[in-house]
Amino acid sequence: MLAIECAGLTKHFGDLTAVDHVSFEVEKGERFGLLGPNGAGKTTTIRMLTTVIPPDEGTAKVLGFDVRRKPDKVREKIGVVLQGLALEFFSTVYDTLDIYGRIYKMNAENRKKRIEYLLSEFELEDKRNERIDCLSGGLQRRVQVATAFMQPPEILFLDEPTIGLDPQSRRKIWQFIEEFSKGGYTVILSTHYMDEADYLCSRIGIIDYGKISALDTPEGLKSTLGGGDIITFGVEGNVDLLRSTISKLDYVEEIMAGDELAARVENADEVLFKLSEEVVKAGAKIKNISVRKPSLEDTFIKLTGRRIE
Amino acid sequence: MFKFGAFSGLTALLFREGKIWWGLRYLVFTSLFTPLLYFFLLGTGMREMMGEMLFDGSPVDDYILFLTPGIIGMGIVSIAISSGTTSFNERQWGTFERVLTLPVSRSSYVLAKILVAMILSIGQLLFILLLGIPLVEGGLYCDNIFLVLLATLLGVICFCSFITLLALSIKSSTEFYGLTGLMLLPIILCSPAFYSLEAMPFWLRAIAYINPMTYMVDVLRAGFMGSWDQQIPWGIEVLILCVFTILFLAISIISLRRVRV
Ligand SMILES: Nc1ncnc2c1ncn2[C@@H]1O[C@H](COP(=O)(O)OP(=O)(O)O)[C@@H](O)[C@H]1O
Ligand SMILES: [Mg+2]
Numbered sequence: 001m002l003a004i005e006c007a008g009l010t011k012h013f014g015d016l017t018a019v020d021h022v023s024f025e026v027e028k029g030e031r032f033g034l035l036g037p038n039g040a041g042k043t044t045t046i047r048m049l050t051t052v053i054p055p056d057e058g059t060a061k062v063l064g065f066d067v068r069r070k071p072d073k074v075r076e077k078i079g080v081v082l083q084g085l086a087l088e089f090f091s092t093v094y095d096t097l098d099i100y101g102r103i104y105k106m107n108a109e110n111r112k113k114r115i116e117y118l119l120s121e122f123e124l125e126d127k128r129n130e131r132i133d134c135l136s137g138g139l140q141r142r143v144q145v146a147t148a149f150m151q152p153p154e155i156l157f158l159d160e161p162t163i164g165l166d167p168q169s170r171r172k173i174w175q176f177i178e179e180f181s182k183g184g185y186t187v188i189l190s191t192h193y194m195d196e197a198d199y200l201c202s203r204i205g206i207i208d209y210g211k212i213s214a215l216d217t218p219e220g221l222k223s224t225l226g227g228g229d230i231i232t233f234g235v236e237g238n239v240d241l242l243r244s245t246i247s248k249l250d251y252v253e254e255i256m257a258g259d260e261l262a263a264r265v266e267n268a269d270e271v272l273f274k275l276s277e278e279v280v281k282a283g284a285k286i287k288n289i290s291v292r293k294p295s296l297e298d299t300f301i302k303l304t305g306r307r308i309e
Numbered sequence: 310m311f312k313f314g315a316f317s318g319l320t321a322l323l324f325r326e327g328k329i330w331w332g333l334r335y336l337v338f339t340s341l342f343t344p345l346l347y348f349f350l351l352g353t354g355m356r357e358m359m360g361e362m363l364f365d366g367s368p369v370d371d372y373i374l375f376l377t378p379g380i381i382g383m384g385i386v387s388i389a390i391s392s393g394t395t396s397f398n399e400r401q402w403g404t405f406e407r408v409l410t411l412p413v414s415r416s417s418y419v420l421a422k423i424l425v426a427m428i429l430s431i432g433q434l435l436f437i438l439l440l441g442i443p444l445v446e447g448g449l450y451c452d453n454i455f456l457v458l459l460a461t462l463l464g465v466i467c468f469c470s471f472i473t474l475l476a477l478s479i480k481s482s483t484e485f486y487g488l489t490g491l492m493l494l495p496i497i498l499c500s501p502a503f504y505s506l507e508a509m510p511f512w513l514r515a516i517a518y519i520n521p522m523t524y525m526v527d528v529l530r531a532g533f534m535g536s537w538d539q540q541i542p543w544g545i546e547v548l549i550l551c552v553f554t555i556l557f558l559a560i561s562i563i564s565l566r567r568v569r570v
Binding site for chain 2: 047050051052072075076078080082084085086087088089090091095096098099102103104105131
């Protein structure tokens with residue numbers, strides 16, 4: 001059975017189509033990412049899959065249960081980390097975890113064990129009796145993620161789980177998601193961080209203006225660019241003119257979209273010097289040069305025509 | 310385990326409400342304390358003067374006795390406002406959306422909120438009855454405790470639903486706090502909480518008749534004193550209170566179904 005199966009999923013808000021006929025499938029045990037800029041429709045998609053709002057068109061099944069017809073069944077099996085900090089701010093860390101244990105009908109002994117385990121995993125032991133509104137944002141986020149793990153869910157949804165977090169909290173959360181998914185559980189996450197999607201996800205759907213424009217493994221997405229190296233020049237001069245000049249060179253495979261002057265070539269070692277000379281000949285002053293492998297971000301820019309903010 | 314579909318997760322949600330209210334305890338204490346201040350200060354201050362006030366056709370015997378149902382009614386409205394404030398906070402915190410993803414029903418969520426408000430209201434009722442012992446000769450007496458409980462429970466549901474309705478439809482916190490703060494006084498003063506309807510000018514009485522507080526306080530008073538303010542029998546007043554309650558409850562349940570997160 002598939003973990004997620006959605007076909008033609010659509011949501012309108014007035015004239016705006018926030019999610020536009022989105023279809024994808026996720027196998028059990030996968031770590032699936034929705035990667036897209038602000039306003040792309042990630043949260044709306046996750047809200048429909050987690051039964052918070054009903055889809056206007058299309059169908060979505062979570063573990064075989066239709067989100068519209070069997071929302072109760074879906075809710076029993078999922079854990080959700082919302083985009084915002086959704087926490088009972090006036091209660092303590094321990095009590096908050098206890099609340100979620102009770103909601104998932106764990107008995108007192110199991111609750112206690114699980115809470116101790118999560119407090120140590122998320123390094124929150126010394127904060128157990130602090131009120132949540134007195135914690136820093138990073139710690140609050142860790143508590144929120146911990147609540148979703150009180151009862152290990154069959155599918156865990158995380159909507160931009162590390163947005164605006166300090167590196168330490170970010171790493172903790174990544175680690176925990178990895179550990180969790182090793183147990184054969186499914187993870188669906190949305191993010192606008194390239195490195196997060198690249199690192200955490202086994203498959204990524206690139207979403208923009210409510211549509212999924214590409215869906216593949218991180219490697220697959222990167223290789224749609226055709227491999228090779230990307231050479232970027234920091235220059236003084238007319239960048240548009242330079243672009244059209246070097247695009248005529250036969251060893252330049254592709255000019256990258258974006259503000260900078262960047263070109264993809266087969267092998268940077270062989271052509272770097274030649275190419276630099278061409279740039280200088282065209283009348284520009286080179287301030288710096290960098291060489292790198294194509295990244296997910298390059299694919300993203302190619303597909304959507306813009307850089308993610 | 311036996312499972313009620315419509316009320317699944319109720320005990321867990323009640324525990325959760327308890328924790329939320331416990332976190333708000335200083336605020337709750339203030340809102341419970343204010344009616345008590347009125348009871349002492351207004352009650353003792355006006356006791357002599359208000360002996361002249363006509364109530365049920367004759368001057369009141371003891372203003373404190375007359376005032377008690379009004380204070381209880383005021384307490385219920387304060388508790389309902391606090392309860393609505395927790396609903397409003399939950400929308401802002403995002404915990405409301407979180408609840409929608411949990412294996413609990415929306416009706417359990419509403420019921421948990423109303424039950425906690427009921428428990429607080431009954432606690433307050435008992436506390437005021439105890440306080441009345443030193444204040445009133447022979448203690449506060451209660452003609453018909455069931456009628457008092459009925460009015461309390463209906464009143465809690467009525468006002469909780471009404472404030473929840475505001476909490477679900479207003480987005481900005483300044484508007485919500487401004488509006489609830491502004492409403493408290495007219496709800497209390499355009500009703501027979503502090504003075505009898507007979508003592509009111511016509512226009513004020515007209516407003517009082519469309520204020521559910523009027524019926525709640527009247528039924529409470531009928532329960533305490535065995536006499537009440539109006540020409541209509543208390544049975545009809547209970548009915549009118551029921552109509553307000555069912556109306557507000559129904560509208561708030563409908564808007565809870567539709568609310569956007
Ligand atoms: N409740 C809502 N009412 C109106 N518009 C909304 C609502 N929720 C989201 N939108 C709009 O839908 C689009 C997609 O939003 P969202 O799914 O939150 O994107 P993302 O999570 O990718 O940033 C945005 O343009 C947003 O303004
Ligand atoms: Mg979002």
